Amino acid sequence: MRAGRLGFCLSLVLAFGSPCLAELRVGAAAVDVSPREFPVLVNGGMTSRSATNVVMPVKARAIVVADEREQIALVVVDSCMLPRPLLDDVKALAAQRTGIRPDRMLISATHTHTAPSSLACLGTDADPAYVPLLRNQLVEAIVAAQVNLEPAEYGHAVVDAGEFTALRRWIRRPDRIADDPFGNPTVRATMHAGRVWDDVVGESGPKDPDLTILAFRALDGRPLAVLCNFAMHYFSGVEALHPDYFGLFCEGFQGRVVPDPSAAQVPFLVAMSHGCSGDIWRRDYKRPEFPYPGQENAVDYANGLLERVLPAYEAIEYRRDATIAMSEARLPMQYRVPDKQRLEWATRVVEAMGDRLPKTTEEVYAREQIILHERQSTEVVVQGIRIGDFGIATTPTETYAVTALKIKFQSPLARTMVFDLANGGDGYIPPPEQHQLGGYNTWAARSAGLEVNAEPRITETALQLLEEVADAPRTPFVQSHGPLANAVLDAKPRAYWRLDDLAGLRAVDSSGNDVDAIYEPVVTYLLDGPRSDRFCLDGELNRCVHFVGGRLQARLPELTTNYSVSLWFWNGMPVEGRDVTGWLLSRGRDQRLDPHGDHVGLGGLAGHAGKLIFQHGQGEPVAGTTDVERWTWNHLVFVRSGETIRLYLNGQLELETQAPADFPADYPHLFLGARCDNAFNWEGRLDEIAVFDRSLSAGEAEKLYGAD
Numbered sequence: 271m272r273a274g275r276l277g278f279c280l281s282l283v284l285a286f287g288s289p290c291l292a293e294l295r296v297g298a299a300a301v302d303v304s305p306r307e308f309p310v311l312v313n314g315g316m317t318s319r320s321a322t323n324v325v326m327p328v329k330a331r332a333i334v335v336a337d338e339r340e341q342i343a344l345v346v347v348d349s350c351m352l353p354r355p356l357l358d359d360v361k362a363l364a365a366q367r368t369g370i371r372p373d374r375m376l377i378s379a380t381h382t383h384t385a386p387s388s389l390a391c392l393g394t395d396a397d398p399a400y401v402p403l404l405r406n407q408l409v410e411a412i413v414a415a416q417v418n419l420e421p422a423e424y425g426h427a428v429v430d431a432g433e434f435t436a437l438r439r440w441i442r443r444p445d446r447i448a449d450d451p452f453g454n455p456t457v458r459a460t461m462h463a464g465r466v467w468d469d470v471v472g473e474s475g476p477k478d479p480d481l482t483i484l485a486f487r488a489l490d491g492r493p494l495a496v497l498c499n500f501a502m503h504y505f506s507g508v509e510a511l512h513p514d515y516f517g518l519f520c521e522g523f524q525g526r527v528v529p530d531p532s533a534a535q536v537p538f539l540v541a542m543s544h545g546c547s548g549d550i551w552r553r554d555y556k557r558p559e560f561p562y563p564g565q566e567n568a569v570d571y572a573n574g575l576l577e578r579v580l581p582a583y584e585a586i587e588y589r590r591d592a593t594i595a596m597s598e599a600r601l602p603m604q605y606r607v608p609d610k611q612r613l614e615w616a617t618r619v620v621e622a623m624g625d626r627l628p629k630t631t632e633e634v635y636a637r638e639q640i641i642l643h644e645r646q647s648t649e650v651v652v653q654g655i656r657i658g659d660f661g662i663a664t665t666p667t668e669t670y671a672v673t674a675l676k677i678k679f680q681s682p683l684a685r686t687m688v689f690d691l692a693n694g695g696d697g698y699i700p701p702p703e704q705h706q707l708g709g710y711n712t713w714a715a716r717s718a719g720l721e722v723n724a725e726p727r728i729t730e731t732a733l734q735l736l737e738e739v740a741d742a743p744r745t746p747f748v749q750s751h752g753p754l755a756n757a758v759l760d761a762k763p764r765a766y767w768r769l770d771d772l773a774g775l776r777a778v779d780s781s782g783n784d785v786d787a788i789y790e791p792v793v794t795y796l797l798d799g800p801r802s803d804r805f806c807l808d809g810e811l812n813r814c815v816h817f818v819g820g821r822l823q824a825r826l827p828e829l830t831t832n833y834s835v836s837l838w839f840w841n842g843m844p845v846e847g848r849d850v851t852g853w854l855l856s857r858g859r860d861q862r863l864d865p866h867g868d869h870v871g872l873g874g875l876a877g878h879a880g881k882l883i884f885q886h887g888q889g890e891p892v893a894g895t896t897d898v899e900r901w902t903w904n905h906l907v908f909v910r911s912g913e914t915i916r917l918y919l920n921g922q923l924e925l926e927t928q929a930p931a932d933f934p935a936d937y938p939h940l941f942l943g944a945r946c947d948n949a950f951n952w953e954g955r956l957d958e959i960a961v962f963d964r965s966l967s968a969g970e971a972e973k974l975y976g977a978d
Contacts, residue, residue, distance in 0.1 A: 337592070393628045424657060474794055502515075761973075814838075830963070839904055
């Protein structure tokens with residue numbers, strides 16, 4: 271055996287605890303799951319609708335992967351959502367015919383909104399004639415894929431398809447909060463609010479631009495199957511029944527790789543699974559023109575994806591003799607059930623409806639309260655899969671993109687894809703902090719009814735399962751250090767918060783001094799930060815936090831009358847929206863505006879709109895002269911040297927003034943993203959915050975901006 275081959279085998283043994291000579295086998299098959307009886311109910315709307323014909327067949331695409339010890343079935347179905355009890359039945363029936371264990375089967379929905387209804391949700395019931403047909407066809411897909419098993423090799427790749435996906439959930443201004451169906455002003459963030467720029471302050475989270483490819487081919491080089499994963503909700507605008515861009519992508523991929531399928535020994539199959547995209551759609555509301563050239567319809571959109579994917583697919587390097595592993599966990603979950611007052615309201619509304627289905631949003635959510643009250647709890651399925659050095663994690667929900675990033679960033683495997691809506695359809699699952707922002711993806715219903723802590727529970731379980739199948743610990747997420755990050759560290763800060771935290775209450779200090787800060791509600795995580803090319807390495811995206819009325823609090827009792835703060839800021843609030851656009855940093859007593867504090871912000875209607883302002887104590891602010899553009903990154907260095915105050919904007923002196931250095935002896939608190947009294951808190955992003963227990967020079971301020 272050659273040295274390179276021996277080294278590869280030894281690495282597999284060390285990494286996965288299995289012999290490297292196991293033979294990988296793969297089989298694939300597609301089965302038509304279109305209905306035979308019409309009209310048929312269609313999922314995806316607030317109220318019920320039907321279809322009377324098939325525009326393009328909807329299918330179940332199955333891939334069975336086996337080694338000497340294990341068999342795994344991966345199934346992707348053109349469906350909006352699939353209920354867990356139905357899928358449990360399918361798995362049990364398929365196990366009887368194939369011998370594949372039910373907990374070694376993954377069945378997921380693409381989330382097309384133009385497929386027959388198999389899950390009752392909001393105003394649409396499951397179609398009673400369609401569900402039995404779907405059950406049988408899913409079993410047939412798994413059986414047919416197993417029949418096609420043959421020796422194979424695998425490879426994987428990922429491409430950046432960021433221009434094909436974007437955040438659809440935007441944060442509304444604090445003075446533009448909308449009402450929910452229960453009559454309460456809770457809607458701080460909602461889907462598609464970015465249509466009107468004056469109403470919003472920015473996106474509520476990050477997107478996941480990765481289109482991930484797992485490919486299998488026969489030992490003679492014939493293509494067998496490709497499994498793709500992409501976080502884009504669905505295209506929309508297509509007529510039912512139709513698989514949306516998912517099916518168009520699969521059929522187009524197959525046709526380009528194998529133009530004459532009749533000549534193939536077995537059909538080549540491509541499956542496109544739904545990535546974590548509960549808050550994702552294809553329109554980027556930062557770009558006013560829409561639709562985008564080349565993406566006017568679903569066919570063009572799918573073809574655009576193919577043009578991006580096919581070169582990466584053709585360049586894949588394949589490996590043989592991979593081992594596989596799969597593990598599953600079933601988690602009990604509580605529903606967020608109505609309290610007595612809401613239940614009484616819902617009962618009155620539903621009784622007035624009689625026997626008909628709901629026709630209004632109020633009626634839909636009233637009926638949902640009754641159903642959640644009756645059910646109280648449920649069970650969800652989470653899975654971890656390893657194929658060689660490739661990982662698959664699953665969620666049973668419409669998970670936000672930030673959840674996929676948490677799993678991918680920490681996965682112990684070389685590359686990982688995360689399936690949405692797998693092994694069940696339990697609705698939207700926002701992270702806990704996003705629940706506080708409201709919107710229909712948080713309103714208690716079968717479409718969003720799980721407990722507030724469901725997302726961290728599912729995320730942690732997925733990571734534990736990946737650790738189990740990889741037989742290796744997760745990878746800690748730490749941003750790389752580019753020139754600007756090193757410039758901050760070289761300046762010896764007392765604390766340095768990169769704000770690349772995945773979740774939680776702590777902002778981790780990167781200075782080595784262990785001065786962690788505390789996030790106060792509400793902030794959101796992992797958005798795009800400033801200067802990725804300078805703060806990070808190798809194309810890594812710099813990450814930041816978006817402040818939605820929350821703030822960051824740190825205790826630094828060693829600060830004297832000589833101190834400095836360096837930070838990057840991105841304002842989301844229109845400068846004519848309120849008296850002060852927002853406060854960036856503040857040194858003072860918590861919940862008080864006393865005569866001694868230092869405060870830096872951005873002026874608004876009360877004066878100096880769009881310009882940096884400095885206020886000492888309760889005095890009148892003084893301002894710079896430069897207009898700060900909304901939705902752009904800017905760098906601020908605040909320097910106090912005794913009674914002299916200097917503000918540097920983007921490396922240049924913007925403001926110099928005098929202010930008493932009259933801090934009391936016990937004055938330890940520093941607030942970021944707010945003034946100490948919580949007035950006009952910051953509405954936007956902050957990043958790369960460093961605090962120094964000395965006065966920085968003009969040259970140092972310039973270097974922290976550019977690090978040239």
